[in-house]
Amino acid sequence: MPFEPPAARTQHRLSERLRDGILPLWQRQIEHPFVIALGNGTLPRANFQFYILQDALFLDELTKTFAYATTKTTDHEEMEQFGKFLLNTLLVEADLHHRYGERFGLSPTDMMTTPMAPTTYAYTRHLLTIAAFGTLPELLTAILPCAWIYAEVGRHLIGTMPPATDHPYQDWLLTYASPDFDAVGTWIRERLDQRAFFLNDHEEARLHEIFLTSTRYEWLFWDMAWKLEEWP
């Protein structure tokens, strides 16, 4: 059933209306057993390895959504920012993956020849379809949960239990709890909120649907790595 936004626009900011419309699902991200085990360091290495391999494939496609974003604006500041996100996604994440790849004895070829699991495939098709055919507000909405949820998960995990120096996933936790990473989500929210003024109810309803779908896929991504998802 399509998502029904609340009739009254009680929240001033569109980004807050989007999140408040699906708060229970939002909360369930930090309650997922994969996230809890990642935070307390008990996550089995096989699950983390599966996650890192799938995430490397995911990030390659996310990079392409930023490339599409530059074609949907004439504002130079936005074009510059999308270019920075594109490069940053490639560099920072490649570095994180490279380090874990080395630790787990995985070569870049191992990483790139791993097939996408069903959820990685479905989530990236969702993002790329909107990136190719959608408007800029639709694209910003599609990528917002990915930036926002990771910043919240990072902050939550570091806040509840600062990782010991021998924590196996310390790099991952510090990357996503860093203010630099939080700035990505903040910038996307600001841009989206600025554009919200020009959207009619129908267009806003479409954004609620897109936001819900991306948030569902973020939850499914943890779940995929927890269950080591396979194709039938």
Ligand SMILES: Cc1ncc(C[n+]2csc(CCO)c2C)c(N)n1
């Ligand atoms: C499934 C999945 N979702 C979100 C992120 C977090 N993330 C990594 S790079 C980037 C964009 C800005 O560089 C974001 C949001 C992830 N790693 N994997």
